[in-house]
Amino acid sequence: MGGRNARRQRMSGGHLRSTRAMVTSPRCGARTRDGTACRAPAIRGKPRCRMHGGAPRSGAPKGNRNAYRHGMCTPDGRAERHRMKTLLEDAWKLLNELK
Numbered sequence: 001m002g003g004r005n006a007r008r009q010r011m012s013g014g015h016l017r018s019t020r021a022m023v024t025s026p027r028c029g030a031r032t033r034d035g036t037a038c039r040a041p042a043i044r045g046k047p048r049c050r051m052h053g054g055a056p057r058s059g060a061p062k063g064n065r066n067a068y069r070h071g072m073c074t075p076d077g078r079a080e081r082h083r084m085k086t087l088l089e090d091a092w093k094l095l096n097e098l099k
């Protein structure tokens with residue numbers, strides 16, 4: 001059974017369903033956990049499927065903003081904590097001298 005109807009399947013009710021577009025669409029190809037290639041269709045205009053980075057706003061943000069949470073471990077945050085620590089130590093020294 002070749003030719004034009006090679007990719008048509010019978011649906012319930014005797015209707016024909018064309019699967020040519022689904023079969024010929026480009027595939028994602030990302031590596032899955034078991035080491036095989038992903039067989040999901042790629043998003044139009046992108047090399048990956050919706051689960052592997054083809055969906056809008058998917059994937060990691062630009063730069064390293066995904067690792068930034070609160071700023072406590074940045075150099076500015078560390079310097080601020082150091083200033084606060086020395087200020088508190090000086091305050092405790094002053095209070096102990098006043099006793």
